[in-house]
Amino acid sequence: MKTLIIGIGGMTNGGKTTLSKALLERLPNSCVMAQDAFFKDDSLVPVDSHGFKQYDMLSALHMDRMMEEVEAWRQDPRAFMASRRGAGHLLPPAVDQQVFVLIIEGFLIFNYRPLNELMNRRYFLQIPYKTCKQRRSSRVYTPPDPQGYFDRHVWPMYLKNRQEMEEMVEDLVLLDGLSERDELLSSVLRDVTADIEALRQR
Known part of the structure; x- marks a missing residue:
C-alpha cells in the first residue's frame, strides 16, 4: 500500500480549508485532516498579559492526538477512512490503484517537527495583512475575538510562527492566496498527480 501526505498550511483565513476540500474532491483515495479539530478546551488555553487567549501556539493544540490520527491513517488508510464517515472518499477495491493521499491542513502544521517530517509536499498560503484582517473580522x-485581538495577538504570532517555520522547512512552496481558486488548485494538482503516478509505477 502506497501513501502520500500533503501539507496545506497558511495564515488565518488564507484559504487552507477551501484548497484542501477542492483537492479532496479531485483526488481518489484521499482524506483531509484539519489541525483546528485538535484545539484544547478553552479552559486549558493560557492567557497573555493583555488578557488574550493564546490560541496561535502549538501548546493550545493536542498535537499528540493529531499524531495518533496521522499514524492510524499511515497504518491502514482504507480502514481509517472507512471508520470515519465523511473523512474522505474511496475508489471501489477493483479499480483501486493503492495510492492513498492524506491532506493535512492547518496554521501550524509545519511548526511541529514530528508532523512536518512526514510530509511529501508542503504548501503555504499567504495573503496581505489588510486582506487577512478583513477576512478575519467577517468570521x-x-x-469571539476580543477587541484588538488581531493586531495585538493574531498577526504578531503569525509573524513569529512564520519565522520559526521558515527556519525548519526548506522545500516549502509559497502560494498567493489572492490568486484565482482554480489557478491555485491546478498548480497543486499538477504536483500531486505527478507524485501519485510515480508511486503507481514503482
Whole structure:
C-alpha cells in the first residue's frame, strides 16, 4: 500500500480549508485532516498579559492526538477512512490503484517537527495583512475575538510562527492566496498527480 501526505498550511483565513476540500474532491483515495479539530478546551488555553487567549501556539493544540490520527491513517488508510464517515472518499477495491493521499491542513502544521517530517509536499498560503484582517473580522469565532485581538495577538504570532517555520522547512512552496481558486488548485494538482503516478509505477 502506497501513501502520500500533503501539507496545506497558511495564515488565518488564507484559504487552507477551501484548497484542501477542492483537492479532496479531485483526488481518489484521499482524506483531509484539519489541525483546528485538535484545539484544547478553552479552559486549558493560557492567557497573555493583555488578557488574550493564546490560541496561535502549538501548546493550545493536542498535537499528540493529531499524531495518533496521522499514524492510524499511515497504518491502514482504507480502514481509517472507512471508520470515519465523511473523512474522505474511496475508489471501489477493483479499480483501486493503492495510492492513498492524506491532506493535512492547518496554521501550524509545519511548526511541529514530528508532523512536518512526514510530509511529501508542503504548501503555504499567504495573503496581505489588510486582506487577512478583513477576512478575519467577517468570521464568527467561538469564543469571539476580543477587541484588538488581531493586531495585538493574531498577526504578531503569525509573524513569529512564520519565522520559526521558515527556519525548519526548506522545500516549502509559497502560494498567493489572492490568486484565482482554480489557478491555485491546478498548480497543486499538477504536483500531486505527478507524485501519485510515480508511486503507481514503482
